[in-house]
Amino acid sequence: MSQPPPQERSATVSFTQAELDYLATQPLGRLATSQPDGTLQVSPVGFRYNAETGTIDIGGHNMAASRKFRNVAANGRVAFVIDDIVSTSPWRVRCLEIRGTAEALADGAGQLAGPTIRVHPRRIISFGLQPGDVDREPHTLKADIRNV
């Protein structure tokens, strides 16, 4: 196997392998943005992890006209989360939250042809994603929080 080019390797270092695996399993994320007047907005979005740039790329129907796209163009503030319920008894939720900055790309990006929101991670918070976590008592789990 050949080595990936250096820029790919450094771009993907932000996420652990467990986080990358988890990103690949979830069909829907939720993106929070901030309107110019400071009120918040949050909505479900399809997404792709872009291994070349180390970003979360978000496309979708009518993206350019959407409130979230205009919010990102205005101030670049975003938070993004994926999660799922592992069990309801005990109540066990896993999640991966990404706080960062984003670009509103009018001409598409990577594998996405249309207007795209590209999220650059600055802080990653993952919870319940370590291999042994599912066997631990939920209230004893600690989030893995780090700046990237």
Place this chain on the structure above:
Amino acid sequence: MSQPPPQERSATVSFTQAELDYLATQPLGRLATSQPDGTLQVSPVGFRYNAETGTIDIGGHNMAASRKFRNVAANGRVAFVIDDIVSTSPWRVRCLEIRGTAEALADGAGQLAGPTIRVHPRRIISFGLQPGDVDREPHTLKADIRNV
């Protein structure tokens, strides 16, 4: 059957019956908050619709120590969303987004005993929740958006 007291009836007018039914089906919502420096945060939360107050009440383990609770205490800015995937072919997502203001209640509220975030809806955006929507072409659906 006796009539509910007037304050209950007026509090619940914010949501349509279809939206109330949908709130009852979803086990997890996502709450976006804003940090004092303006960066955003979003995370999965359990919630209850409180019919007496017309609010979304959010509790949880270690709520009072959480970043979201402190953010709400600082500025009251929130957005909340529930969603699900109805089908993947065609790609069909339903959602109910609530933008508004929130209180950080240290002593609990309604059926929740511990510290609680109480979301007061100001703007409601629902998508795909009307009875006939599942039979319509996804790209022809229009969001139902209103201030409350």
